[in-house]
Amino acid sequence: MQSRIAEIRATGTEVLAISVDPAEVTRERLGSVGLEFPLLADPELQVIDSFGMRHSAGGMGGIDIARSGVFLIDGTGSVVWRELTDNYRVRLRPERLLKQIAALP
Amino acid sequence: MSAKRRNHLIWLGPFLGFAAILSYFMVFARFPGLRDFPWLNLPLALVGLVLSVFGVLRPWRQPEVFRGKALPIIGLVVSTVFASFFVYYIFVLSVLPAASETAVKLTQAPEFTLTASDGTTVSSSDFRGRNVALIFYRGFW
Numbered sequence: 001m002q003s004r005i006a007e008i009r010a011t012g013t014e015v016l017a018i019s020v021d022p023a024e025v026t027r028e029r030l031g032s033v034g035l036e037f038p039l040l041a042d043p044e045l046q047v048i049d050s051f052g053m054r055h056s057a058g059g060m061g062g063i064d065i066a067r068s069g070v071f072l073i074d075g076t077g078s079v080v081w082r083e084l085t086d087n088y089r090v091r092l093r094p095e096r097l098l099k100q101i102a103a104l105p
Numbered sequence: 106m107s108a109k110r111r112n113h114l115i116w117l118g119p120f121l122g123f124a125a126i127l128s129y130f131m132v133f134a135r136f137p138g139l140r141d142f143p144w145l146n147l148p149l150a151l152v153g154l155v156l157s158v159f160g161v162l163r164p165w166r167q168p169e170v171f172r173g174k175a176l177p178i179i180g181l182v183v184s185t186v187f188a189s190f191f192v193y194y195i196f197v198l199s200v201l202p203a204a205s206e207t208a209v210k211l212t213q214a215p216e217f218t219l220t221a222s223d224g225t226t227v228s229s230s231d232f233r234g235r236n237v238a239l240i241f242y243r244g245f246w
Contacts, residue, residue, distance in 0.1 A: 013236040016227065018219065019244030026222035029245045038221035050215035052207025053241045066241040067201050073214040075234040082211070084204040088243060089134070089195070090141045097238055104236065 004094035005036050011101045013072075018042050020065050042066070072100055080104060112164065112171045115180040118157030122187030125150035129191070143195055150188040157184035214239070 008015055015037035019026070023041040030039070042048050048066045055067035068088045072081040081100045083092050129146040133139040139146070160177040163170075214237075218228040229237075 015238045017240040019242050021244040023220045023222050038227050040219040047217040052205035065243050069241045071239045073237045077214050079211050087199050089199045
């Protein structure tokens with residue numbers, strides 16, 4: 001996703017990523033990996049739940065985490081497209097997202 | 106009388122199985138085409154398994170060339186463990202439960218305010234009038 005971020009931004013679309021990891025953990029793990037989009041912390045899974053994206057006991061040691069998936073939300077807050085993978089190895093490819101963005105009115 | 110040879114399949118089979126698993130996570134998972142379905146690593150693990158089977162058969166078929174029947178069996182067991190783990194991971198362990206009805210039917214994105222890893226606060230209202238690709242990811246834990 002990072003490799004195509006400029007192209008995605010150029011369409012006027014912001015990229016945000018959400019996981020259960022606390023901000024400090026993400027900062028630590030990220031180290032010098034330069035990501036140009038914010039990684040948001042939702043350790044209480046409030047937002048993850050509001051999108052129905054909880055994967056119960058999906059994490060190491062049986063903790064609850066977010067399942068992999070992407071929502072494309074337009075300027076009015078409507079969900080215009082989503083991709084909810086059924087296997088976490090199989091994730092959204094940036095070109096598919098770009099195609100969807102291009103198809104927006 | 107023919108010369109005895111070492112049965113290299115004893116270690117080659119498990120080695121390929123191990124290499125298949127290690128290289129999937131370390132290298133090939135970065136390439137979507139080889140991650141979504143392990144076109145390279147799954148065959149590699151299975152070739153390792155097949156080599157181990159031949160490793161076991163060798164001392165039975167050519168007892169004058171290959172000595173030792175126990176080690177190849179251990180090699181086959183190890184290869185089987187590696188290959189089964191990989192197949193299990195690819196086809197069972199990484200499969201997610203069915204998506205929730207909320208996720209499938211959501212039409213209006215819920216509002217949110219969260220802390221980013223750089224300490225700043227990011228709110229959905231910051232993006233009014235702009236498209237947002239909201240990526241949920243499993244995290245590093």
